[in-house]
Amino acid sequence: MAERRTRADAVSNRARIVQVARELLTSTSELPMNAVAKAAGVGQGTLYRNFPTREALLAEVYKADVDVLVASAPDLLAQHDAAAAFRLWLDNVADYARVKRGVLAALEGGELAAGHHDPIAGAIDRLLAAGRDEGTLRADVGAQDVLLLLGFLSRPEAAERAHHVLDLIFNGLRVR
Amino acid sequence: MAERRTRADAVSNRARIVQVARELLTSTSELPMNAVAKAAGVGQGTLYRNFPTREALLAEVYKADVDVLVASAPDLLAQHDAAAAFRLWLDNVADYARVKRGVLAALEGGELAAGHHDPIAGAIDRLLAAGRDEGTLRADVGAQDVLLLLGFLSRPEAAERAHHVLDLIFNGLRVR
DNA sequence: CGCCGATCCGGACACGTGTCCACTTTTCTC
DNA sequence: GAGAAAAGTGGACACGTGTCCGGATCGGCG
Known part of the structure; x- marks a missing residue:
């Protein structure tokens, strides 16, 4: 033993x-x-x-930043209604992405593997659940979907349009 | 000379x-x-x-497929209202993407360069313009935005969720 | 027809990634 | 403390990408 x-x-x-x-x-x-x-x-x-x-390494390097990002979700939820919190959180992500592409790369390596379960996905889940309860965000959206949509941030030409595209995404996630 | x-x-x-x-x-x-x-x-x-x-090469290889895709836009517009046409066209893209990842890679190399102007972007512009005139699609959306959003299709894990995510995207592009 | 220069060829290189495994170092056991 | 097995090391390799340039080749022209 x-x-x-x-x-x-x-x-x-x-x-x-x-x-x-x-x-x-x-x-x-x-x-x-x-x-x-x-x-x-x-x-x-x-x-x-x-x-x-390389993503694994970047994830480790930027762990602190990612943790801040994840931790901000509950804070935002405490101060705003779910929809607003979600919107603000998305902006946070975009800001991080702009400064350090690495953060993005890190979260893109998102563990689909068992057990580990990505903290970012967790944060998104929280926000989505709150929005669902509140009735302002669509119920048929999963963290996986959001992660997929957020992927555009890693493209270099996204920088300028980032906030606008986030608007479009957010708009699509709201209930109609 | x-x-x-x-x-x-x-x-x-x-x-x-x-x-x-x-x-x-x-x-x-x-x-x-x-x-x-x-x-x-x-x-x-x-x-x-x-x-x-490699994208340039793929673009050439799949030129025929891309042309079909581009040509389908006007056809759809002739048979449906702009919003529906756009939705259907997005599904077409997803179907192509599923079969041949190459098509995607090809359109991702999207010529930002002068003169050449990407035919795919052209098709999207047409659809968007029709929707704008019709009043069903947001006026502040450009082909560039759509291309950025469509980028998720190139991720391998997108296959299953593709149609659902397209729903979300489409939902976000409609006027509220 | 044959020459000349623009044009194009193609392989050698420099570089980065990721794998593999013979060898070294550390820890545990007694 | 000594020995052995496990754990870890690190550099050689195989492979893919993309660049560069000396030299072969083609088209135009007299």
Whole structure:
């Protein structure tokens, strides 16, 4: 029995990778995986074992930001009716997206896998449920749908039209 | 003056590339550029000069399909009111997207460049304009917005929810 | 017909991604 | 503390993308 604990060097390696990635992202928005590996002083194998995809790494780097975003949902719900809260939350997402494309990439890697269940999806679910109870948002909408619609934010040309398109999306989610 | 005409071999090469690409796509949905080059018996340079991006190549391959899609817009408008026509057209897009992801990729490469002006955008503009005149579709929507929203179709997990999400989008574009 | 220069060819390169596995290091056990 | 097994390492590889440029090739012209 007695599960072996994870090796000390493994932990520090993982931490150093995230650290290095964060630093690299301050200078450019590029994030070559092999550069991360080299800068962190680890091999490609180590990097990819810790973070199978670039998204996984970005998710870790921007975890804090994502957490703020997720946490803002209940706050908004406390201060506004569900529809307004939802609308405001969408704007928050857009703002984050504009500053750091990475946040977007992170949430796009959305875990469809079992157990893990994406916190962003959770936040959206909350907002949708509130709107549903309130009778202002369509009942046939799931977080998955919203995530799909929000995907446009990752396109580079979306920046300017973002808020307008969000308007259209929001309009479509309201009950008629 | 007297513009030199394009060399005969250049023309045949271009044609052969498209031909080969089409054949490769019948077996798999993958389309490695270097494989195309090799199969067509040309160098990478030649391939990339003719089609700078994979999307450009796909656009050429699926040109016929896209043309059908574009041509269907006026037909639908002739037989239905603008809102219905638009809704039906969106379904057409989704159907094409499901069968051939390539069509999607093709239209996503949407020429923002001058002069060329994307035929798909043209079709959308027509539909939108009709809806605007009719008073059933929002006046503040551009083809660009619709294209952005339609982007979700290229995500692999969109397949099942596609029609539902299109419903939401359509709902958002209607006047309230 | 044959030359000349514009045009086009095509493969070598530089680079990034992601996988694989022989080897090293760490932890546990005694 | 010593030994062994497990856990982790890291760099070589295979592959795909896209660029670049020396040289072959074609079309125009005398």
